[in-house]
Amino acid sequence: MSAKEALLNVRNLNVAYNxxxxxxxxxxxVREGEIVTLIGANGAGKSSILRAISGVIPYSGAITYxxxxxxxxxxxxxxxxxxxxxxxxxxxxxNLTVLENLKLATWQRKDKEKIASDFExxxxxxxxxxxxxxxxxxxxxxxxxxxxxxGRALMTDAQMLLMDEPSMGLSPVLVxxxxxxxxxxxxxxxTILLVEQNANMSLHIASRGYVLETGRIVLSGTGKELMGNPxxxxxxxxx
Numbered sequence: 001m002s003a004k005e006a007l008l009n010v011r012n013l014n015v016a017y018n019x020x021x022x023x024x025x026x027x028x029x030v031r032e033g034e035i036v037t038l039i040g041a042n043g044a045g046k047s048s049i050l051r052a053i054s055g056v057i058p059y060s061g062a063i064t065y066x067x068x069x070x071x072x073x074x075x076x077x078x079x080x081x082x083x084x085x086x087x088x089x090x091x092x093x094x095n096l097t098v099l100e101n102l103k104l105a106t107w108q109r110k111d112k113e114k115i116a117s118d119f120e121x122x123x124x125x126x127x128x129x130x131x132x133x134x135x136x137x138x139x140x141x142x143x144x145x146x147x148x149x150x151g152r153a154l155m156t157d158a159q160m161l162l163m164d165e166p167s168m169g170l171s172p173v174l175v176x177x178x179x180x181x182x183x184x185x186x187x188x189x190x191t192i193l194l195v196e197q198n199a200n201m202s203l204h205i206a207s208r209g210y211v212l213e214t215g216r217i218v219l220s221g222t223g224k225e226l227m228g229n230p231x232x233x234x235x236x237x238x239x
Contacts, residue, residue: 005032007160008029008063008065008160008191009064010049010061010062011062012061013059013061013062013063014061015045015049015052015059022043022045023045024214024215025061025216026049028217030191030193033186034192034207035186035205035206036193036194036206036208036209036210037193037194037208038194038196039203039209039226039232039236040211042197044212044214044215045214045215046164046195046212047195048215050087050162050164053083053162054075054083054085054162055070055074055077065078065081065082065160066082068081076108079156079158082158083159084105084158084162085153086149086150086153086162086166087149087164088168088195090145090146090149091149092145092148094136094138094139095137096137097136097137098129098133098134098135098140101137102129102151102152103155104152105152105153105155106156109156115155118154118155118157119155125151125154126147128144142169143177146174146178150185154185159189160190160191160192160193162193163192163195164195166178166182167201175198175201179202179204179205186205199236199237200237203226208220209222209226211236219232
């Protein structure tokens with residue numbers, strides 16, 4: 001597939017909770033090798049879009065990945081097809097060790113030799129996880145838990161990562177580290193759809209972005225274009 005072709009297509013997506021609309025007629029695409037960010041206030045529908053793509057909530061509209069329709073595909077099979085979701089709040093298993101959390105992510109994989117090399121790759125990317133591989137996930141710091149959430153998604157061998165608020169609750173220093181890591185993961189060949197409240201940091205690393213308000217896309221452009229947009233500056237970049 002050409003880098004210019006859409007890896008993920010979302011068309012006329014609608015999501016509702018108890019008949020109350022959260023996402024309204026949203027359409028966008030993500031091309032292979034990109035970081036695409038969705039920015040907007042709380043309640044704008046960003047996380048609902050990621051949940052729809054990963055198959056954990058119902059929706060109307062069309063979502064295709066590598067040209068294949070994802071509707072009615074169970075969430076575990078969407079992971080097997082190459083999309084991994086790093087949820088808001090990290091979602092790690094606090095009663096399992098770091099190593100057990102990572103091993104769980106490989107349950108559908110058959111490529112044992114590559115699994116072994118992927119473990120080494122994760123521990124090279126996140127040396128802290130190597131140091132703490134026998135420690136329970138619930139005993140890790142917030143930043144370490146986010147590293148573990150990233151590592152677990154990468155251990156699925158997915159080609160596309162959906163990242164939901166990866167900087168939430170982290171100190172400014174750790175936020176910078178997390179965004180540097182996201183950029184490194186992208187440079188290593190992963191396509192990323194990023195939902196993030198920190199619009200400044202996300203637009204800095206994004207190929208392109210979409211701005212959502214009350215469940216609708218109101219602006220789109222390259223990361224640089226959106227950072228220079230007066231409306232985005234005022235609403236999301238502190239003027």
